[in-house]
Amino acid sequence: MFSTFVDRPILAGVISVIITVIGIVAGLTLPVAQYPEIAPPIINVQATYPGASAQQAYESIAIPLEQEINGAPNLIYIQSTSSTDGSVSIDATFAVGSNLDAAAAEVLTRSSRAEAKLPEAVRAQGLEIQKSSRQRLGNVVLYADPSTGFDELFLANYAETQVIKPLRRVTGMGRIVNFSNMRYAMRIWLDPAKMEALALSTETVLQSIQAQNAQITTGSLGKLPMDRATPFELQLVTKGRLTRPEEFGNIVLRANPDGSVVRVSDVGRVELGSEQYGVTSNFDGKPSATLGIFQNPDANAVEVMNGTRATMADLAERFPPGLRYSIALDSTEFVKEAIYEVVRTLFEAILIVTVVTYLFLQNWRATLIPTIAVPIALIGTFGPMALLGFSFNTLSLLGLVLAVGLVVDDAIIVVENTERLMAEGMAPKPASREAVNEIGGPVIATTLVLAALFVPVAFIPGLTGQLYNQFALTIAISVLISAIVSLTLTPALCGLLLKPHAKDGPRKTRWWRKPLDGFNVALERSADFVARTIGWLSRHIVLTLAVFVLFAGATVLLLMQRPTGFVPDEDQGYLYAEVAMPLGASVQRTEAMNARFGEVLRARDDVDHTIGVSGRSFLADTVAPFYGFNIPVMKPWDERTTTVDDLIRDMEERFKHDPDGQVRIAAPSPLPGLGSRGGLTLEIQDRSGNGGLGLAQTASTFIEKIRALPGVANATPTTDWGVPQIRLDIDRAKAEQLGVPLARLFEALGTYVGSSFVNLFNRFGFVYQVYVQSDASGRRLFQDLEALTVLNAQGEPVRLGSLVQAKFSTGPTAVLSYNTYPAIEVAVTVAPGSSSGTVIEAIEALAEDLPRNSSIEWSEIAYQEKIAGNVAPLIFGLGVFMIFCFLAGQYESLRMPLVILLATPLAIFGAVGFLALRGMPLDVFGQIGLLLLVGLAAKNAILLVSFAEDLRRQGKDALEAAQHATRMRMRPILMTSFAFILGSVPLAIASGAGAGARLSMGTVVIGGLLVATILTLFVTPVFYVAAERLRGEGATASAPGQGETGKEEQGATA
Template sequence: MRMACQAVALSWRANLTSFERSLCMWITKVSIKHPVFATMVILALLVLGMASYGLLPVERMPPVASPQVFIQLSYPGASPEAIENDLIKPLEEQINTVNGVKHIWATAREGSAFMSVEFRMGANSAGGLQEIRDKVALIKPNFPKEAKDPLVLKADISGESEPVMQLALRSGTLSLRELSMLSEQMVIKRLRTAPGVGSINSNGLVNRQIQLRLRRDALNSYGLGVDQVMNAVREANQDVPAGRIVNGNNEQLVRLEGKIKDPKQFGKIIIARQANTPIYLEQVADVVDGEQENTSISRLDGQSVISLDVFPIQGANIVELGEGVKSAVEKMKASLPAGAELTVVQANSDDIKRALSDTKVTILEGGILTTLIVFMFLHSWRSTVITALTLPISVIATFIVVHACGFSLNMLTLMALSLSIGLLIDDAIVVRENIVRHLGMGKNHVQAAHEGTEEIGLAVMATTFAIVAVFVPVAFMHGIIGQFFFQFGITVTVAVLVSLFVSFTLDPMLSSLWHDPEGDRLKNWPRMGRFMAAFERQIEKLHHIYGRFLAWSLVKRKTVLAGAMAAFIASLFLLPFIGTEFEPKVDNGVLRLQLNTPIGSSLNYTDAKTKQIETALKSFKEVRSIQSAVGVQNSKNMAEITLKLVDRKQRRSQNDIEKEIRKVVGRVAGVELSVGGWKPIFITVFGPDPSQLTQITSDLMKKIAKIPGVVDLESSEKAFTPTLAIKIDNEAASDLGLNNAQIGSALRALISGETISHWLASDGQNYDVVVQLAESDRRTASDLGDLYLTSSKTNSDGSPLRVSLRQVATLENSSSSQQLKRLDMQRRVSLYANVQGRPSGTVSNEVQALLDKTELPPGYHFGAGGQQAEMQEAFAAFLGAIGLAVIFIYFVLASQFGSFLQPLAIMASLPFSLTGALLALFLTGTTINLFSMIGFMMLLGLAVKNAILLVDFANSAKRAGQSAKEALLEAGQVRLRPILMTTAAMIFGMLPMAIGLGEGGETQAAMGRSIIGGVISSTVLTLIVVPILYAYLDGWAVKRKARKALKLALATN
């Protein structure tokens, strides 16, 4: 059986090798014999690549199809508890029956709620969206009539959910009301004409409003109720079509024109008659042409503004959209009234352009450094050009497939190309170096090009396919991470395959035609010639040292292997000191602060505290601009401040500035501060009793706050909002002709105000007409108790019976939750925290250890979430991809060498690449994260690249009759130079990425540093460990063959 397997393997290898060699040689032979044809093929790739590049959409990150559906709910004036019971719970029961639903999240605040339905990956989210809409439509008739229609939307986490541009409209002469009118009537309308613009959100608006401010005493003196006033205004302020009249051949429309032209005329509306005397609205109310009550305030550098956030439509080219909006802004400036100014506060499109530009510069710098390395080794500018041409051709040609696959030009596709710089030139280096070696044997250029490529062709194909074997699993990882890195994996795979094609076509073709001159190639540059000679002497010395050390290692095999294993094991002890996190924190020059004042604070109080913090922030020289928004998330006690910093070259790191801001703002009394956006620490506590949940989370917060590195710790369970509870005596109300709906409707109109009509102004705009009790009459519980309601019953004289609120209700001071959170039909309380000075993954592990030790009452449990859960999912996906990559690499190696055992000798060197990677991360203070994991994966392919070159030549030497030791020593000497060249090219190609100076450079730096460290260690250990393992396997094979021969001889005798 074993002999049959060997026969199959040898036959498979022979057939596959023959096919590979034939294909490789056919491509090379055609290119050498038909150089014009080969040139046209390359030019065609360049032309198509450049055309494809121009057609690529531009965005920061690739779009990710999120299997989520959002539901927005509005129930004006309702408490979070009422929204939970009347809207959320009925919806949860319906939505939970939809196929494929994984989680249902819900947050209820005063007057509104937000639900998020998360589907399992692979579920039909489009069908789920429609099914949810059907469920919502089915249950909507059961909602309270005051609740507005739910809005069901498909989620988008592709980055297009962020505004492309933030604008500010301000003036030193115009009022905020005038600016608001200008914004809605001109600015927003013109911005919407720019290609790609979706929605535009405004903040800080002060909208014009016709206010009917009812006077309580006047209503009481006339015996009138608010519903009488509302009905009278509605009936008076309307146009009524009456039909048409026909007179002979003429026809006329008849219309009753009752719409009020002047706001003052509202005061002349007759709302009732008493003793045949009309009672006018102006007798019981003040008619004011005013503004609606402020719910938000927006400022830029201390000046009140109207802020506008511009969002794109799905699939829009973000950079082109940004330029279109800027163009529209410039055109509008000439049309703005004197004193009005429209400015661009934050252009995310510019940030994207800058980040992509920095990545392109990184690619260019890596290409230049790689080319210099090639020149230093080959000492020929012709050889350097022949080799370096692979870089631009491979990069440009890759855009053909990027466009064909519907990808965009984003950080990950460009990062893939940046990562590939060292890889793309590897094949060309190995091919050209081998051609030069054959020229040194005295062959002519055509023969050297053909035979040099043929000799190394299979090894080059194997090294390239090893890289492909690594990155194909990356492209097909599961979950959101898999979608996120799909474009990355495909881009790297295509780029290295194109470089392989160029290495087998353009390189041998140019090598056969474009000869180096005879004699000293650097005679015109004597200094460079001396430098090159010195460099070459060092390389020769290295050859000599390596040869002696390899010979010694093949004798002291156990000692060397023990040393390599010790180095690997020692590197694992660095893991606790390196730390983990989901992704590196990026210094993008923008800081966001969230502020919370005590629950129940007025908008003006929160605004005053925000101004106090703005003043403190002005002392930071690194701050270029300060933008504030007060009253965010429909909460008067919440504010956000966005700081735009000066260029990173002119300031401290963003982390240092954040630390200083926490100290300064922490001195402002009455404010809770949180710095940054999404907090990495996220803990959820589930349980049935709200008060018990509050106690558990309070105790837990005290423990978590003691963990080093935890900052900005807060709970979703906020302090209770002061509430005035009105409890209706249903029996008394019924006896007096009232019910809850009547009472609630009247109170909402009197207290919150109600839009009862619209007024058409001379500018063609409709403005709300709102009835509301004057502010002075709705300040205390006593004021509300004195309100009179109109009953359905009448007095003896036929007039409506009027009932005071305190006759049918009691008013009690109480409190209610500011917000309620639910998950999977359960109440939950969540804790959030930022991390400062330590890796977030390390802190998360300590928090998890604390949770594991915490005992909870029956019915209560913790839930994982946030970056910790995402990091675990991502790392699990990467480990699965690494496992697949190792399997595929084995397939490639077994196919290349026609052996089931030889690949094991090569792959045994894979763990040693981790030694240098971990050391590099430790020395540079870089964490293990998504992007350093990509570096780890790439090291798998790079480690076997060098080993393949070494083992392939050793096998050839053995087949030529040399012993294993002689073959290994010769392979080490012959392959040392190309291995050093490819390693140096990779290191210097990665160097700009590892330094990470550009926009978003932190993510690239993690990848580059892990690769550089791993390449260095894997190269050193591969050159020593692989020959030793090869020798062990060869010795074992020789002994096994001898035993078989002995058995056969004994059997024969």
């Protein structure tokens, strides 16, 4: 059938042109991403309880919300962080593939049910519920020239009012976090001494502001219905909400009998200040407003950052003079660079494959034909990729790189067979017809085998399925298109381009032919050696089987001993360096330490600039004055010789014994959307629900044991227990005796020290909040607090010092929970050369000795790795099973599939052995490579077995057929295998952005296919002979479909 295209080359060309054009059009629409959509959907809920401690916020906000949200459909885990500033953040993480909108609606509904249980101050400010992602795409910073006088408060609010609003409209934009959180607020700073002198209570101040700063509706004069007609209808307007500090200062607190009044300005001062204080940011040491850019879970990161850049460029044209901005961090630069590296590897692979093809075919015309087939097959793959919703990402492009060696195979086989027939004296066109008729069946068989191997992967759910999916289906599609091109265009080109072989050509006398002739002689002698060895091994089947069993046993042993991992860490061009000061340190001390750290970083040649934030923890994502962090952004990969790992080691050594504080450094997560940092995330839970100091002590002991484990570089709790606190014990009986209502006492204490939210005001087109708090004189030291007064029922001042007793205690920097249980989160860093899988197993073994009420769970990448570890054997087994079933149907035999699949252990042995030699773990990319090796090893074995079967049908005995088939197919097998192997070398020696994935994949496929190719030439023919002898030496092979039953009938008839 396929020989038709030899006589109809235009039809063959049209088919390839249509495939190419569709591919080009589709390729222009494919988005670019680092990975497919692998991040689990996250819905974030945020609330704030002004003045509350972390424990109070947890008990008042987190617990009611978690109880309602827990149990939502497809929820895999829920975690909350309650900070010392009274803020609560809850992340509800859903299974990969869950509908994001449905998840958001479910969380919204459940949160609404919990609102009635929340404090009034929390309900007044409302809940913020949004789709979220753990992946920070980048940072936008605003900074100003010193001459402008723009301070951080102005910068933060300019960003809030003029920058964040348009950025939110960027397609795919998720959260935008203003790290300073210095949103404008009307701050009323009370003077406790004046309040006492004028016998005023905080209660009076709050009630007066509420009454006199209210939105008032006054109606209209002359509005219907009226008893008689009126000439006009006039709307009444009066001053409602106040807008300026002086207006709040004029609020009347009390009218005295003498006609005088006491105003807010008489007992304090009013200013347009900030909602929150204590978090500052800088860009290269200059004060700045720093915005964290997050994407929606289902958005494309590159498109979001491109939109961010375009929006900022447009906004900058309207900035005030002296105001500047910078895209200080763009994590998608790594994505673009990694994609560029893969694309470059793709072209290198094509070039190498072309050279290898010429080496074996030794004819530029014959080399040109498969070279033409490669781009057609690769470009043609883009069409189905677009239909399936794929993108150009690390996995799909790696699939295309490896597909180069596969798509050239089919064309090489057709060309090589044509060349062989022409060497026997046939003309090009007849040779092309005969070649495609001979080779068409094996080409279709090997193509369908690879499709059978990869297509079932598409139905595997979850994150692992997403990782395998695009890689596997990209290869399957390219191989299918390659088969079409090889059976249509390739024979047509053979008939058109190839020239008849001359018996004596002058080309053999040319100097460059001598090494090629030497190569041919070596190849022929090697084929003879292999054939003789097959004969010897066939006479010593037991010995051959014993050696094979040893290889299989060694393969199992290597697999058991090889450490496992999920995905390799990558040099993404930046990292997070957290500064941890002594617990209880002020934010001023943290700023000084963070500034010194930033100067050290900027002094390095490989660091481009730094983003500094003081008063906030990156690891715990919580606000605390004794935490800060720097984000050093390194120079582009081609402008430096160092890596992120080098920077980490240098900084850890530099600040290891720093007297001011500790430095904790973490790389970003290698998988976007799965956590904000690399390494493993462990949750130590208190199942009794008590939490507190008991959980902290258990966690501390357990963390010390983790640090002592081999393969663990460090284990750091993201929260600390031991923050100095003052516990106030209120003498309630004495308060009653002195006539002080407890509600008034609590309100005075909360207002003076913690601040009280009153109501709202309008300014600059926004709605802001009004807060009342003591000025610094009333809350600097404990003695200041003791001097505060509260009015009793008779209006007499009572010192707080007479009603409270202080005890020094300790507490947490933040209160965390995981799956509704109090928890302490631990960031575990895996040591270089060790594997995450081994560390996970070791920690789980340690956890068996935890107290009965304590347990551990994994989150983020570690959680997904645990799931993936259970799925990988299923994927591999399913692939082998599908190949077996297909081959059994193809040959109508159970013996032939076994003979072919016996090459699989050899490929795995080579792959795992090469990983061991390079000290690399078997991660997800290596597992994908193993799956590919099953198909590649089977493909070579199919070529040998198919030709041996043809020779058996011609009457040759099993050994003769096996030897002759090996001689005939050894050149194309070596040619296609070494084209694939050498084409994968750029992967195995990769460096730069995204090198980790390429190294893992390249090492596995090169090692596996190299060993499998060499040993398959011996093992497969020998086992074929053994299988034929078991079936009966006198029987001849049947055509596919006749089956073993038909063969037995032939023997009986004979």
